[in-house]
Amino acid sequence: MQQDFFQYQAQTTPHPLAMEISHAEGSYIYDIHNNKYLDFVAGVSACSLGHKHPRVVEAIKAQLDKYLHVMVYGEYIQESALKLSKLLAQHLPKNLSTTYLTNSGTEAIDGAIKLAKRVTGRGEIIAAHHAYHGSTIGALSIMGFEERKRAFRPLMPDVRFIGFNNLEDIQQITSKTAGVVLETIQGGAGFIEPQNDYLNKVQAQCNKVGALLILDEIQPGIGRTGKLFGFEHFNCIPDVVVTGKGLGGGMPIGAFTASKEHMMQLSSEPKLGHITTFGGHPVIAAAALATLQEITETNLIEQTLEKEQLIKKHLVHPLISEIRGRGLMLAAITSSADITNQMVLKCQDKGLILFWLLYEPKAIRITPPLTISNDEIIEGCNIMTSVLDEIFNSSS
Numbered sequence: 472m473q474q475d476f477f478q479y480q481a482q483t484t485p486h487p488l489a490m491e492i493s494h495a496e497g498s499y500i501y502d503i504h505n506n507k508y509l510d511f512v513a514g515v516s517a518c519s520l521g522h523k524h525p526r527v528v529e530a531i532k533a534q535l536d537k538y539l540h541v542m543v544y545g546e547y548i549q550e551s552a553l554k555l556s557k558l559l560a561q562h563l564p565k566n567l568s569t570t571y572l573t574n575s576g577t578e579a580i581d582g583a584i585k586l587a588k589r590v591t592g593r594g595e596i597i598a599a600h601h602a603y604h605g606s607t608i609g610a611l612s613i614m615g616f617e618e619r620k621r622a623f624r625p626l627m628p629d630v631r632f633i634g635f636n637n638l639e640d641i642q643q644i645t646s647k648t649a650g651v652v653l654e655t656i657q658g659g660a661g662f663i664e665p666q667n668d669y670l671n672k673v674q675a676q677c678n679k680v681g682a683l684l685i686l687d688e689i690q691p692g693i694g695r696t697g698k699l700f701g702f703e704h705f706n707c708i709p710d711v712v713v714t715g716k717g718l719g720g721g722m723p724i725g726a727f728t729a730s731k732e733h734m735m736q737l738s739s740e741p742k743l744g745h746i747t748t749f750g751g752h753p754v755i756a757a758a759a760l761a762t763l764q765e766i767t768e769t770n771l772i773e774q775t776l777e778k779e780q781l782i783k784k785h786l787v788h789p790l791i792s793e794i795r796g797r798g799l800m801l802a803a804i805t806s807s808a809d810i811t812n813q814m815v816l817k818c819q820d821k822g823l824i825l826f827w828l829l830y831e832p833k834a835i836r837i838t839p840p841l842t843i844s845n846d847e848i849i850e851g852c853n854i855m856t857s858v859l860d861e862i863f864n865s866s867s
């Protein structure tokens with residue numbers, strides 16, 4: 472398969488990990504050579520319930536027996552998409568009542584940008600330096616990392632960048648601003664949390680000038696940080712919340728949620744203001760509904776905070792300067808990009824899957840399934856510390 476992979480599948484980097492997958496279950500992925508890997512990455516924060524969770528698989532199978540795609544988004548009443556949207560509303564603050572389901576996170580971000588423009592009648596979008604919101608042209612335009620987007624210019628005009636956590640920059644949000652898009656906890660930047668009531672201060676300025684605050688919860692959302700939504704840690708309620716990744720329980724999804732009043736504006740003047748053929752697909756929505764039910768009906772979210780403490784207790788090493796993030800959205804910061812690279816590759820050889828963050832080369836991503844057991848966490852941390860010892864001893 473290796474040769475065909477490089478020949479027929481478009482690549483995203485010159486050196487993909489190219490592990491040949493056989494199957495996956497629970498917290499483990501198996502390759503075709505019968506090697507077993509403990510998954511500390513969860514498909515980059517996507518497999519919130521681990522691999523092939525029985526409740527998700529059952530929901531998918533039940534939906535497969537009923538119907539697959541029958542109509543474009545928004546025309547017919549399809550039970551799984553409806554129940555998912557309703558359940559999201561039941562768990563969100565009152566103003567976030569109405570959801571548009573998409574096929575991916577980046578599409579949901581583009582939808583939210585369009586919504587802010589339509590609701591305010593303004594053009595300017597503000598985002599943060601080092602932000603990542605996806606890879607379509609809209610989301611790419613608000614990426615806060617010039618090096619990764621320069622080659623694709625011209626992008627969406629009227630985008631302005633502010634420093635995340637920079638209180639002075641908040642004044643750049645003005646009556647020209649349609650929307651401010653921020654990750655609740657910056658992911659690619661290195662799992663940077665808002666400080667000093669930052670989100671509330673941004674929200675106050677948005678309220679003052681009539682702009683919408685759009686919080687990207689695609690990575691922190693759906694229980695990963697120890698609350699169902701990351702913004703609950705910071706007492707901030709946005710005008711639009713964008714979710715994805717972990718909501719799908721291993722299936723592709725995105726969603727943006729706002730008030731009914733705001734959301735209605737996408738259906739008139741012009742009508743069909745945002746359309747998708749497959750968004751809200753019945754099988755995907757069934758998987759997401761089962762995922763959200765499982766996460767909200769069990770004590771997985773509370774356990775996430777205990778698991779954070781367990782990781783912090785077992786991952787102590789002179790080569791790790793800091794563990795950033797919350798819950799099971801953690802990044803171990805090593806003393807150099809080289810150590811991080813060695814860790815990802817050597818740990819994989821020893822049966823532990825780790826990964827990088829987009830823009831912080833010293834960070835090792837630790838975002839396991841929320842369902843990972845305490846024993847599995849200790850097993851993974853032990854592999855990490857033994858590899859760190861090897862690196863430490865070989866350099867001294």
Ligand SMILES: Cc1ncc(COP(=O)(O)O)c(C=O)c1O
Binds near residue numbers: 654658
């Ligand atoms: C914070 C954030 N926003 C948006 C996206 C884009 O989501 P997707 O890859 O599903 O399009 C990602 C994906 O990594 C993300 O982490």
